[in-house]
Amino acid sequence: MWEGYYGKEPFDLRLTVFRLFRQLWMVLGVTLAGTLLFGGGYFVKNVLLRGEKLYRVTSVYRVDYNVEDKDVNQVYINGATWNTYVHSQEFLDRVQSRLDQVRILMDSMTLYMDNETLAEYVECDLATDLRMPSVIVTSPNPWISEYVARAVEAVMTEEFPELIREIDKIRVVDPAGEAREVIPDVRPVRALVLSGLLSCFFAVILLILKELNDDSIWLPAELGRRYGLKVLGTVESPELLENMGYLFQGKKTVAVCPVQENADPGRAAEALVEICRQSSKEEAGTEASDIQWIPVPSLVLCPESCRILREADGILAVVKAGRHSGRRLEYAMDFLRQQDCQVTAALLWEADEKLIRWYYKLPGAQRQRTDEKPMCGG
Numbered sequence: 001m002w003e004g005y006y007g008k009e010p011f012d013l014r015l016t017v018f019r020l021f022r023q024l025w026m027v028l029g030v031t032l033a034g035t036l037l038f039g040g041g042y043f044v045k046n047v048l049l050r051g052e053k054l055y056r057v058t059s060v061y062r063v064d065y066n067v068e069d070k071d072v073n074q075v076y077i078n079g080a081t082w083n084t085y086v087h088s089q090e091f092l093d094r095v096q097s098r099l100d101q102v103r104i105l106m107d108s109m110t111l112y113m114d115n116e117t118l119a120e121y122v123e124c125d126l127a128t129d130l131r132m133p134s135v136i137v138t139s140p141n142p143w144i145s146e147y148v149a150r151a152v153e154a155v156m157t158e159e160f161p162e163l164i165r166e167i168d169k170i171r172v173v174d175p176a177g178e179a180r181e182v183i184p185d186v187r188p189v190r191a192l193v194l195s196g197l198l199s200c201f202f203a204v205i206l207l208i209l210k211e212l213n214d215d216s217i218w219l220p221a222e223l224g225r226r227y228g229l230k231v232l233g234t235v236e237s238p239e240l241l242e243n244m245g246y247l248f249q250g251k252k253t254v255a256v257c258p259v260q261e262n263a264d265p266g267r268a269a270e271a272l273v274e275i276c277r278q279s280s281k282e283e284a285g286t287e288a289s290d291i292q293w294i295p296v297p298s299l300v301l302c303p304e305s306c307r308i309l310r311e312a313d314g315i316l317a318v319v320k321a322g323r324h325s326g327r328r329l330e331y332a333m334d335f336l337r338q339q340d341c342q343v344t345a346a347l348l349w350e351a352d353e354k355l356i357r358w359y360y361k362l363p364g365a366q367r368q369r370t371d372e373k374p375m376c377g378g
Helices: 013-022 024-048 069-075 079-086 089-103 115-121 142-158 188-212 220-227 240-247 265-282 303-311 325-338 353-360
Strands: 055-065 122-126 133-139 167-174 231-233 253-258 292-295 314-320 345-349
Touching: 013 024, 013 188, 013 353, 024 188, 055 142, 079 122, 079 133, 089 115, 089 142, 115 122, 115 133, 115 142, 133 142, 142 167, 220 231, 220 325, 220 345, 231 240, 240 265, 253 265, 253 303, 265 292, 265 314, 265 345, 303 325, 314 325
Parallel strands: 231 345, 253 292, 253 314, 314 345
Antiparallel strands: 055 133, 055 167, 122 133
């Protein structure tokens, strides 16, 4: 009875690393795409499509509280409360009244703004010193920022102390000067590098997860570890002839049956015949045996081919290397068990020979000749 061991073998770090190197083009592609998508999007948004320019003016104030210095921590106004005050309706109305005096001297439509817009322009910040708040005015026009900042200074120093009983006096320490353009903290090079690193990292992680959850077959040994099959190797394995001579010794007919529907049994049979013929010519005084290799359609395409398999002396399962090979082989082995067809050996077809040589540290791709006479022929 066939028993599968699929998924029970330990994690093969060496094979996974080699597979990642073989898929380096995919990692580079994902890295480049992520860099262009995220880093390029950051550049377009913050550099090319930055929007209108903004101009900022800052005024720094000194607040004298109606308490002793040691009690300031108990009554001081924090940053959130300062912002609440400067965005309140009463404070904005007082600033608007100050701006009315300026509108008399210039085009009123140019300087006009409602309280909602004014609140968006004004912001309060409290640094390390509890007594020294700052009011920042930012607008798309430099002279509007300057006039609003001066109006805010007048309200803060002349009218606001009367509204808060804890405050004795507010004076301007650093008055508003010339409005300066706001230079955004845009770092496109750093964004591109970070996007590339993150894209590369996630590409590697996704490939590792894909390898862990995939039923791919890349090495001949995996056929034995997972499915308990005796393995010939690949068509370029140096031990292929030796394994064929032992596993098919005394057999006259061997059915070559591919597992996947896209594997050609005729090509596999012809390749084995050609290998045996060349070996027979190279070995002086030897003759190939009369084993007949019978190509049989894949069980996926032709389930009734089991009749031919039962009549043959041996069965060679041809497993095409690559992704999604394991589930097909598992299906084929289950079906063959139901049909009382015993697989003699398996051949890994169209394998990545370079990957196999890297994995096993083999010196070259040439097949080693044995001193024994080959036991197969064409």
